[in-house]
Amino acid sequence: MKTATATNIHMGEVYALPRGGYLVETIEGYIQVGSPPETIKDTMGFPQGVPQVFCLPNKFFNRDKAISVAEVEFPLYYNFFIKKRKFIIVCLKKHKQIFQRVIREALFGPENVDVSKDFAPDTTLPIPNMKKELAYFVGFKLEEVVQFYTLDNENSVKVKNCVISLNSKQEYEILDLGTNKSVTIPPEITYNVIYDIGKIPQEPFKPPVLGVTCLGPSHGFDPKDNTSGFIIWINEMGIMVDPPVNSTEWLMRSNVNPKLIDAIILTHTHADHDTGTFQKILEEEKIDIYTTHTVMDSWINKYSTLSEIPPGELRSLFNFKPVTIGESINIKGAWFQFRYMLHSIPTVGFNFSFRNKTFVYSSDHLNLPDKFDELLEKNIISKKRYQELSNFPWHSDIIYHESGMPPLHTPVSYLNSLPVETQKKMTIYHIAAKDFPSETTLTLAKFGIANTRITNMARGPFQEAYSILDTISKIDLFKDFDFVKIKDTLSVIERKTFKAGAIVIKKGTPGDYFYIVESGSLAILREQKNPPKDTPLANSIEKDLSTSSTVKRYGRYQYVGEVSLLLNEPRTVDVYAETDVTLLAIEKTSFLNIIKGTESEERLKNIALNRDQQSWEALSCTPFFNTLTASQKTELETLLKRVEVKSDMYLFQDKKIVRELYIHHSGNVEGFNKHKAETIHYKTGDIIGNYKEFKDSLKSSLICQASSKAILFKIEKDNFDRYLKRNPGVYLRFFEALS
Incomplete structure (x- = not known):
C-alpha cells in the first residue's frame, strides 16, 4: 500500500498515512x-x-504503544x-457513548466541576469558580x-x-456513490x-543539578515541529512535564536512560x-504523577x-x-507551589x-490583563482571583511561558511587550517557529537533549550520598531495606570507573564484586570466537553480531555479577564497558553479609539456579515476555520455580482452580482445550x-499432560500479581x- 503524500493521492484508492491510519x-x-x-x-x-x-x-487503543488509534481531539478542533x-x-x-464522554471531557472539562477539594x-x-471560568471559553x-x-444492524x-x-473481518468498506x-x-x-x-550524544546523558530539556517547542497543529513538553532536571533526576507522545522512545534513542525520569507533572x-x-x-x-x-x-x-482498563486498576499502575x-x-529536593491557571x-x-x-511555568494560560478586566467586569472572577491572575511571578529567575492564539492562550505580542529584563529570563513554548517574532529578546524553546538549558550550580554538600541513595533505591534487591540496612550498604560501596572498551568482568575468573551501573553502560558478549584485546568495544560488538552471538546491555540502575558470588563459582561471561562507565561496587563478603537473611x-539464589537452567533463554523465547527490559526479566526470574515433570503427569485438569502458569523449557507437553476442541503441542518458551x-x-x-519427562518454570499467582x-x-x- 502506498504512503500518502501531498502529491500522490488519487480518487478511489487507499493510502497509509505516515503516522498511521488510512x-x-x-x-x-x-x-x-x-x-x-x-x-x-x-x-x-x-x-x-x-x-x-x-x-x-473497532479496536481503538494500541496497548503495545500505549496510545489511542482513535485520537479525534485535534481533528475535531x-x-x-x-x-x-x-x-x-x-x-x-x-x-x-464512549467517544461522547471522551470528547466532552476534553472540550468542556469535568461535569459538575468543583476545585475547592484541591485547596488547603x-x-x-x-x-476560582471553575464552572464560570470554563463557560467563558465554551459557548x-x-x-x-x-x-x-x-x-x-446491517453494519x-x-x-x-x-x-x-464494516464487514465480518472488521474491515471498513467505503463505496463512493459518485464514482461507484x-x-x-x-x-x-x-x-x-x-x-x-x-x-544524539555519543555518551549516555548525565543530568545536571538544575536544567531543562525541551521535548517539543510547538503545538499540535504544527507539522514541522514536535509538540510541547519538557523535562526539569533537579538534583540530577528528571521530572517530565506534560510529556508528548513518544517521549520515552525519543529519550532512549537520544542516549537518555528513561529511568532517570520517574515523575510526571500533569497540568x-x-x-x-x-x-x-x-x-x-x-x-x-x-512512576509518581503530581497534579490535583x-x-x-x-x-x-x-x-x-479509551483503554477499557477499569478506573481502579488504572490508578493502581502509578503513584x-x-x-x-x-x-x-x-x-x-525543590519546593513546588501549584495554582489554577486561566x-x-x-x-x-x-x-x-x-x-x-x-x-x-505558566502552563496553558490566557495571561492577558485586558481579559482579566473583562472577566472581573462580567463577574466571572472575583476580585481576589483577579489580583492573583494579575500578579504573575515575573520576578522569578527562570520563566517558562506558553504562547498561542487567544482566547485559550497568551498572544506572543503581549509577552514581547513586557520589560526587556523580564523577556531575557523567559523561554517561550507552545508556538510555531514561524509565529515567533523576529525582533525580540524572548527565547524560543529549542528541542533536543543537546540543547538542554543548564543553570550553573555546584553540587550540594551531600550530592554524592544523594546520588548513591537514588541509585540503590531503584535496585529491586534493596527496595525493602530499612534505614539501618541502607546505612550499612552505603558504608561498603566503592566507586569504580572504566574507560570504554575496558574489561570489567573476565570470564573464568573468581567472582569478587557485585556491580551496579551508576552512569554509562556495560555489555555482555556471549560466545565470542575472538574476544577483543585493545580494540574499541564498538568494533567487538560489530564482530560479535557478525557471528550471530548474543549481546546483552546494562545501563544505569541495573546490576551484574551476583550469580558467581552466590554460587561461589567462576565468572561465566565477559563484561565490557560499552561507554565510559561509573559503577557502584560491593566486595563479595560485604555483599553476602548485607543480603544474608x-x-x-532467596530471590538471588533463585536467579542463580534458574540462570543455570537457562531461564533467561526460555523467557526470551516467550512472545509475552521477550519484549521485557533486562530489569523486568531479572525480577521475573526471581519468581520462577524450576520443576521437573514426569511422563503422564497432569499440569492442569478439567475444572480445577488455576493458580499457576508454566513456561516450557524442554520435553513433550500437550494440552487439550475443551472449548476450542483443539490439541496444543508446546515448545520452548510457550x-x-x-x-x-x-x-x-x-x-x-x-487438560494438560506431559508425554515425556519435561523441564518447566512455574509462576505462582500471588507472586505474579505482585x-x-x-x-x-x-x-x-x-x-x-486476556482480551
Missing part, C-alpha cells in the same frame, strides 16, 4: 480510518487538508474552530461540534454521498513513530499535553474509557501524588524554588495455561493477552 479520497473529500496521535500533522499539508469524516476502528464545520465520526453504536482547608488563596454544545453516524451507514460499512468505486481498509491500525530526534488533559503520560506510566516501574485531584479524575475518566493548592510540596479546562501551573534559584538472598483463568482464579478449561503491580507495562501486555 486515507481515502472520495467525491465528498477525504475520509480517514483510524487516527493515531498527530496524524493531523500528516494531512494538514494535503490538497484537501484535514478530513471532516473519521471512521473509528481543526474542523470546528478553523474550518467552521461539524466534525463527523463513524463508529459502532456501542462506541458512540485554611487557604487564603481565592478558589457551544457538543451536538454543535460533532455529528455521529452509527453503523446500523452500514450512508454519510453524504458515500456508504460506509469501492475500497476496503485493513482492520489493524498501525502506528509509526515520527519525530525530530535532534543531535491538564488536552491531547497535546496528556498523550505521553500513559506511555510513561507503562514504561517499566511505577480534579485533573487526575479527568485523566482517569478519559484514559479508562498518584496529589498536590494541594496553598501548600508547598517537595519534589526531588484555560478552557482545569489547568495547573507551578513555580518552585531550589537553593537560590526560582522557576515558574533477607528476602533478596506459556502453558489460560491467562484469564490464571488471573481470575477460575476453573481450568485446559510483580504486575510493580511493572505496569507488563500488566498492560497481560491485559492484552
